Amino acid sequence: MRATLTRPGLCRVEQIMGTAITVDLADDLPPATLRELADEVFAWMHEVDARFSTYQPASEVCRFDRGEVLLSEASADLRYVLETCADLWGATDGFFDAYATGRLDPSGFVKGWAAQVASDRLVAAGAVNHCVNAGGDVRVRGRSPSGEPWRIGIRHPWDAMAACLVLTGTDLAVATSGVYERGRHVLDPRRGAPAGGLRSVTVVGTDLGVADAYATAALAMGTPGLGWLARLDDHTHAAITDNARQYHSVDLPLTG
Amino acid sequence: MRRVFLAITGLAASTTALVVFKGSPAATQVAQNLPTAQPVNPTPQEVEPSADPNAPGTDPADGEPTPSKSADSPVSPKPGKTTARPSTTKTTKAPSAPRTTKAPQPTTRRVTGNGFDNEYGYVQVQIVVSGNRIVEAVALSLPSGGESDIHSGDVRDRYDGSGGEVVQKQNANLNTVSGATETSNSYKQSLRSAIEQAI
Numbered sequence: 527m528r529a530t531l532t533r534p535g536l537c538r539v540e541q542i543m544g545t546a547i548t549v550d551l552a553d554d555l556p557p558a559t560l561r562e563l564a565d566e567v568f569a570w571m572h573e574v575d576a577r578f579s580t581y582q583p584a585s586e587v588c589r590f591d592r593g594e595v596l597l598s599e600a601s602a603d604l605r606y607v608l609e610t611c612a613d614l615w616g617a618t619d620g621f622f623d624a625y626a627t628g629r630l631d632p633s634g635f636v637k638g639w640a641a642q643v644a645s646d647r648l649v650a651a652g653a654v655n656h657c658v659n660a661g662g663d664v665r666v667r668g669r670s671p672s673g674e675p676w677r678i679g680i681r682h683p684w685d686a687m688a689a690c691l692v693l694t695g696t697d698l699a700v701a702t703s704g705v706y707e708r709g710r711h712v713l714d715p716r717r718g719a720p721a722g723g724l725r726s727v728t729v730v731g732t733d734l735g736v737a738d739a740y741a742t743a744a745l746a747m748g749t750p751g752l753g754w755l756a757r758l759d760d761h762t763h764a765a766i767t768d769n770a771r772q773y774h775s776v777d778l779p780l781t782g
Numbered sequence: 783m784r785r786v787f788l789a790i791t792g793l794a795a796s797t798t799a800l801v802v803f804k805g806s807p808a809a810t811q812v813a814q815n816l817p818t819a820q821p822v823n824p825t826p827q828e829v830e831p832s833a834d835p836n837a838p839g840t841d842p843a844d845g846e847p848t849p850s851k852s853a854d855s856p857v858s859p860k861p862g863k864t865t866a867r868p869s870t871t872k873t874t875k876a877p878s879a880p881r882t883t884k885a886p887q888p889t890t891r892r893v894t895g896n897g898f899d900n901e902y903g904y905v906q907v908q909i910v911v912s913g914n915r916i917v918e919a920v921a922l923s924l925p926s927g928g929e930s931d932i933h934s935g936d937v938r939d940r941y942d943g944s945g946g947e948v949v950q951k952q953n954a955n956l957n958t959v960s961g962a963t964e965t966s967n968s969y970k971q972s973l974r975s976a977i978e979q980a981i
Contacts, residue, residue, distance in 0.1 A: 545963050637963070662961040670957045677954065681961030688951040689959060704962030728960060772949040781954065 533671035535655075536560040542571045543579070543637060545661030551648070552655035552671040563653050567644045571660070574640040577603060580631045591630040607632050607639065610735065618743035619754070621714070626746070638663040638701050638738025645734070664700040665734045677781060683726040683766050690772065691764055692781045693730065701737035702728040703745040714746050723748030725768050730778065731761040889913050897923065 534554035540547055549567045551560050579585045586604050589595045597605065611624040611632050624632040641660035645667060648656050655668030657676055666676035675696045679689030683706045693700060704726035727744045729737040740761060744751035752773055755763040764774035774780075890912045897906040910918040 548958065550957065657958050659958045659960075661963040662959070664958050664960045666958070676957045679952065679954070679956040679959040681959050682949065682951055684949075685951060686961075689954065689956060690949050690952060692952050692954045692956065693960075700960040702960040702962060706962055726962065766949050770949045771946055773946060 535671050536564055538564045538568070540568050540571070542568065543575045543640075543661065544581070545637075546659075547571055547641075547661065548657070548659040549644070550657040550659075550671070551653050552657070552669060553653045555653065560653075563648060563651060566651075567648065567658065570644055570647070571640060574603075574636065577601065578607070578632065578636045578640075580629075580633060587630060587632065607636060610639070611635055611739075614736070614739040614743075618740065621746045621751075622739045622743035623746075634703075634742035635735050635739045637661055638699070639735030641665050642699065642734035662702050663734055663738050664698075666695065666698050666700075668696055680728050680764060681726070684770070690766065691728075691774065691778075693779050694781045695779045697732065698779065699731050699734035699737045700728060701734055701741045702726060703738070703741035705745070714748065723768060724751055724765055725770075726766045727751065727755070728764040729755070729758075729761050730763065737761065890917070894922065 533552075535551040536557070537548065537550040539549075547568070549564050551563060553560075555563075576582070577586045580587060582588065586595060586601060590597075590600055590604060595604075597608070600608075608624075611622070614622045614635060615624070622634060624630055624635070637660050641658045641663055642665055645656065645658045645665040648654075648658070649667060655670070657664065657666045657670070662681070664678050666678060670676045675694045676698070678693045678695075678698065678700050680691040680693065680700075680702060681704070682688040682690040683704055706725060724745050724747075727741045729741040729744070731737045731740075740755075740758065741763075744755050744763070744765065747754055749767065752765055755761075755765060756775070762775035762778045764772065764778055766772050890910060892908055892910050895907045895909070897904055899905075904923050905921070906923040908920045908922050909916050910920070
């Protein structure tokens with residue numbers, strides 16, 4: 527507790543995109559600078575939400591989906607997201623599908639990507655020790671306020687208050703997709719039905735948008751997703767099946 | 783007691799059948815199958831989705847219940863409670879969350895928040911107020927469909943990662959947690975309305 531009272535930096539939480547977004551800045555910078563950095567992160571998150579929310583009919587993504595905005599007229603961010611989603615569709619054998627629900631919904635990529643961009647901007651601004659957590663998708667860099675590498679728990683799929691694995695590192699993108707919070711909201715795009723077999727998939731890499739999309743894709747694959755995860759280059763993973771079995775890469779950055 | 787009774791009944795039935803229908807394989811089979819159709823578990827076994835349906839009470843000739851073979855088979859989400867317990871279903875039942883409904887304090891009251899719909903379903907929160915303090919917040923309704931009823935097969939043979947063990951809970955200091963996106967707003971809204979009513 528003493529460490530948390532005297533810790534350097536700043537930690538702030540805001541509710542954006544229908545979920546909690548946490549920015550933990552661990553650098554010992556002047557308070558005004560820290561506040562400014564956090565303000566910039568949350569302003570960016572609001573901007574992404576306004577542009578990409580599928581629940582706001584006036585968002586650019588909804589207007590594009592209705593044909594009111596042409597691709598040539600779209601913002602650079604929307605074009606980048608659409609292009610990357612197409613690449614990810616190919617990279618995941620079609621299991622990451624921004625059109626899985628029948629209408630455009632790139633949320634499986636956008637949340638992680640937004641946090642990744644926020645983290646990249648923090649590094650560029652000199653805040654090299656930080657953690658950005660966007661609704662469970664985590665990007666950590668450098669060290670935590672205690673001076674140790676960041677410690678990231680993977681939520682236990684049957685106990686919201688517990689972690690089932692603990693990762694540690696100084697440069698990690700950790701994205702988790704699971705069916706325990708919002709039900710079976712991830713569709714198998716080939717069958718148009720909810721995916722089954724896996725309860726939670728965590729993908730660890732260096733790009734949070736890609737990790738987020740891979741986790742969503744593996745969840746949509748169901749149990750065969752385990753084999754697909756095992757063949758991924760440059761990414762490690764952990765998955766928990768519906769029958770409470772836990773699988774993970776041998777080189778997953780676990781603590782201890 | 784029921785098992786012993788069934789075992790004796792089964793033994794008597796099959797012995798009789800053997801004497802009466804000696805040499806007739808079909809008849810013997812019928813007689814031996816008789817008791818297996820009868821046992822009905824008094825406690826619903828669905829509590830343990832992984833319980834081996836063949837383990838308890840199916841073999842009338844075997845007086846001793848065989849220990850569950852579930853050590854290597856899918857086990858329930860609550861680890862460590864099911865292995866090698868013989869068929870007394872009461873002890874294998876998953877521990878349920880403590881409830882305060884039975885004996886409420888005189889000053890304790892429950893206040894239910896308004897329900898809120900969000901894109902995933904209906905969320906409603908109830909708080910328990912003891913004096914001036916909120917002692918508990920319970921989600922009366924959360925979006926359904928998250929609970930699994932699908933059981934995947936064993937995947938170990940076509941997987942080169944490590945694992946396959948039952949998911950555990952870790953005790954550690956954490957800086958942050960990675961998990962599926964939560965439905966935070968509806969919960970907060972319902973919680974807030976419950977608090978406002980309680981004031």
